Amino acid sequence: MDTYQDSDFVFEKGSAPAVSFTEWLKRITAASPESPKEVRKQAAKQLHLEEKDTEYWLSPTFQVAKRVLMGHEHGFGDKTPTYLSIKRHDKERFHDWRVIQKIKTSILGPEWEAVEMYPAESRVVDTCNQYHLFCWEEEFPVYVFNERCVMTPQQSDIYNLKTGLNAKQS
Numbered sequence: 001m002d003t004y005q006d007s008d009f010v011f012e013k014g015s016a017p018a019v020s021f022t023e024w025l026k027r028i029t030a031a032s033p034e035s036p037k038e039v040r041k042q043a044a045k046q047l048h049l050e051e052k053d054t055e056y057w058l059s060p061t062f063q064v065a066k067r068v069l070m071g072h073e074h075g076f077g078d079k080t081p082t083y084l085s086i087k088r089h090d091k092e093r094f095h096d097w098r099v100i101q102k103i104k105t106s107i108l109g110p111e112w113e114a115v116e117m118y119p120a121e122s123r124v125v126d127t128c129n130q131y132h133l134f135c136w137e138e139e140f141p142v143y144v145f146n147e148r149c150v151m152t153p154q155q156s157d158i159y160n161l162k163t164g165l166n167a168k169q170s
Contacts, residue, residue, distance in 0.1 A: 002094060007060055009102045014058040016065075021048045057107050063087055064107055069134075079136060082108065087130035095131065104133060113140040 019027075024044035032040065050067065057064040065085040074081055086103055088094060104114050114135040119125075125132075151159065156169035 002096070002099075004061065004099060008062065009059060009106045011057040011059045011062075011064065011106050014056040014063075016051070016054070016056050019048070019051060021045060024048050059106075061088055062103060063089060064103060066107060074134070079138075081134040081136055082112075084108075084114070084133040084135060085130050086133065087128060091129055093129040100131060100133070104135065108135055108137075112137055115140060 021044055024047045025040060028035075028040045028043050028047075035043075054065050054067040057066060063086075065083075067083055069081050069083050071080070073083075084104065084107060086100065100116070104112060108114075112135050114133040116131065116133055151169050153169045156167055160166055
């Protein structure tokens with residue numbers, strides 16, 4: 001299990017090197033030479049537009065790309081989500097809920113809500129060890145938790161004794 005320092009969750013606004021439309025097209029062509037030329041051009045155009053609207057946030061351990069999704073990129077009507085793409089600088093995988101929660105809170109604030117999507121196989125995007133959050137400043141349109149409940153490891157042990165469950169809290 002990774003151990004993180006408080007400084008790992010202190011982010012500063014950064015910048016990414018600008019990638020031209022031509023460079024995007026070269027990268028897409030190299031990755032998918034069998035795709036029709038118009039499809040590759042449209043994908044390059046879309047990536048170039050997205051990059052211009054993306055903010056980058058950096059901490060000693062993490063990089064977060066943040067942008068407000070365009071209408072054609074989501075199905076939430078007027079509840080437009082902000083998208084966070086989270087990855088480590090060393091490109092290693094991680095998936096600790098508390099870490100992702102701290103990152104979301106550091107970038108957007110404590111009262112933003114977010115969901116992580118596990119899409120249909122036909123829509124999976126898995127290009128590197130990164131995690132995708134879709135976030136709203138207001139209450140998420142679908143919710144199941146209506147109040148806060150955080151237990152210490154000791155409280156969890158007592159709860160287990162009372163209920164007969166065997167949950168672990170770290």
